[in-house]
Amino acid sequence: MSGYGCGGKNVRNNTMLCSTFAAMAIKPEHDYIAIEGNIGAGKSSLAEMLSKEFGAKLILEEFEDNSFLPKFYKDPKRFAFPLEMSFLAARFNQLKKQLTETDLFQKQIVSDYIFAKCQLFSKVNLEDDEYELYLKLFEIINQQLRIPDLLVYLHNPIEKLQWNIVNRGRSYEQNISPEYLQNLSETYHEYLYSNKNLRILYIDCSNIDFVNNSTHYKSLLNVICKSYTPGIHPISFLTE
Numbered sequence: 436m437s438g439y440g441c442g443g444k445n446v447r448n449n450t451m452l453c454s455t456f457a458a459m460a461i462k463p464e465h466d467y468i469a470i471e472g473n474i475g476a477g478k479s480s481l482a483e484m485l486s487k488e489f490g491a492k493l494i495l496e497e498f499e500d501n502s503f504l505p506k507f508y509k510d511p512k513r514f515a516f517p518l519e520m521s522f523l524a525a526r527f528n529q530l531k532k533q534l535t536e537t538d539l540f541q542k543q544i545v546s547d548y549i550f551a552k553c554q555l556f557s558k559v560n561l562e563d564d565e566y567e568l569y570l571k572l573f574e575i576i577n578q579q580l581r582i583p584d585l586l587v588y589l590h591n592p593i594e595k596l597q598w599n600i601v602n603r604g605r606s607y608e609q610n611i612s613p614e615y616l617q618n619l620s621e622t623y624h625e626y627l628y629s630n631k632n633l634r635i636l637y638i639d640c641s642n643i644d645f646v647n648n649s650t651h652y653k654s655l656l657n658v659i660c661k662s663y664t665p666g667i668h669p670i671s672f673l674t675e
Contacts, residue, residue, distance in 0.1 A: 461488055461489065461660075462489070462660065463489060463543060463585075463659060463660045464660060464661060464662035464663075465583075465584035465585040465634065465662070465663070466542055466543055466544065466584050467534075467543075467544045467546075467581065467583045467584045467585070468485065468491075468543070468544070468545050468546070468583060468584065468585045468586075468587060468659065469545075469546045469547075469548065469549045469583035469585070469586050469587070470482045470485075470545070470546065470547050470548075470587050470589065471548060471549055471552065471586060471587070471588050471589070471623070472588055472589035472590065472591065472623070473589075473591065473596055473616055473619050473620050473623065474596060474600060474608070474611065474616060474619065475591070475595075475596040475597070475599035475600040475603070475608075475616075476589040476590075476591050476596065476599075476640070477589055477591075477599065477640070477645070477646060478547040478548065478589060479495055479496075479547045480645075480646050481547075481587070481589065481645060481646075481655075482494075482495065482545050482546060482547035483495075483547075484645070484646075484652065485545045485656070485659065486545045488656065489543045489545065490540075490541065490543070491541055491542075491543035491544055491545045492533070492538060492541040492543070492544045492545070493545055493546075494529065494530070494533045494534075494544065494545070494546035494547070494548075495546075495547050496526065496529075496547055496548045497525060497529060498522075500525075501518070501521055501522065501525065503517050503518040503521055504518060504607060505606075505607040506518075507560075508607045508608065508610065508611070509607075511560065515560040515561055515562075515565070516561060516565050516569075518560070519553065519556065519557040519560060519561060519569060520569070522553060522556070523553045523557075523569070523572065523573065523576075526548070526550055526552070526553055527550065527576050527579075527580070530546075530550055530580050530581075531579065531580065533546075534580065534581045546583070549583060549586060550577055550580050551577070551626060551630075553573055554570065554573050554577075554626075555619070555622050555623060555626055556619070557569050557570075557573070558622055559615075559618050559619055559622055582633070583633070583634075584634065585634045585635075585636065585659070585663060586633050586634065586635045586636070587636045587638060587659060588623065588627060588635060588636065588637050588638065589638050589640050590620075590637060590638060590639050590640060590641075591640045591641065592641055593613050593616050593617055593620070595640070595641065596616050597611075597613060597616070627667060628667065631665065631666050631667060632665050633665060634663045634664065634665055634666070634668075635666070635667045635668065636658065636659065636663065636668050636670060637667050637668065637669045637670065638655065638658075638670050639669070639670065639671040639672070641671075642671075642672060642673075643655065643672050651672070654672060655672075658670055
């Protein structure tokens, strides 16, 4: 599988040209920005970069502390329900604490996940009867959490996700199938297009490498810092 250095010249509809002259605003219009995407999309990397850029509070999902995760990848049917229940509790506790704490010096918040991630992954991982029970609990506690002012969704083709997963080297992720990633991608898309009351930036990352290419990052930063109305705002990039 080839690497992704974003040196291609692909042209897409509704595009925005990556340019060294892209305006770089360091103050976002929206106070609470959440990054989402499939496994290996670059959520944590972008959240860390934006937090540093804005001087914002950073909320990173604490998935590495979940002992059920490696077990789930080895035996999904057996460990799916305890995995999803443990994530539900952990994500709620973390977001409840972090989003209610006030900080006069950090008005902006950047997170690498949204609480609805619980619902999306459980829909893919659980049996129908388990999901029905899970959803009842999710809907009760979901109402207690603040909704992001802007949701940035990082869309990547499955091949690029697989390349990223291999390269970051988490042993328990190496056997994730392309079918599983495709199922998650479709579930995310269904969620995004059924929640148009949210402000959603749908970023096509097929041809960009915002981690290793500063021009791509600055162009992406410029897009994220703008003000948006509720709805889905698709953004693609041309690269030179």
